[in-house]
Amino acid sequence: MTRCMDLLAGVRNGPAAIDGIHVTCCGRICLHRKKINLSTVFAGQAVGIREVEEGIWLVSFMNYDLGYIDLEERTLQPLDNPFGPRV
Numbered sequence: 001m002t003r004c005m006d007l008l009a010g011v012r013n014g015p016a017a018i019d020g021i022h023v024t025c026c027g028r029i030c031l032h033r034k035k036i037n038l039s040t041v042f043a044g045q046a047v048g049i050r051e052v053e054e055g056i057w058l059v060s061f062m063n064y065d066l067g068y069i070d071l072e073e074r075t076l077q078p079l080d081n082p083f084g085p086r087v
Contacts, residue, residue, distance in 0.1 A: 020046040031057065036074045038066075 021029050027040035029047065038047070038059065048060040049069070057069040059076060067078040 018050075019048045021049055022046050031069065032071060034071060034074055036069055036071075036076070038076050 021031075023029055023038055023042040023045050025040075025043045027038050027043055028035045029038060029049070030036070031049065042061065045061065047066070050058045050060070052058050052068070055071045057071070059066045059069055065079055067076045069076055
């Protein structure tokens with residue numbers, strides 16, 4: 001069983017960005033002791049997160065920005081598909 005740990009305990013004193021927060025096998029990350037669903041596609045992978053506004057975090061995987069997380073809603077709001085057709 002994967003334990004959810006608060007990896008951002010020291011963020012308030014430093015830069016509000018973390019590279020390499022791991023996604024659990026059920027597709028979640030833990031942010032400020034809140035479980036946030038991403039996708040099981042990212043299970044076991046590391047994603048980067050960066051605070052862009054108070055309580056709003058940008059989630060990135062490799063060189064792609066996936067979307068924004070609002071800590072109150074606890075869900076990922078996806079950006080446009082970078083691999084989609086360009087019209």
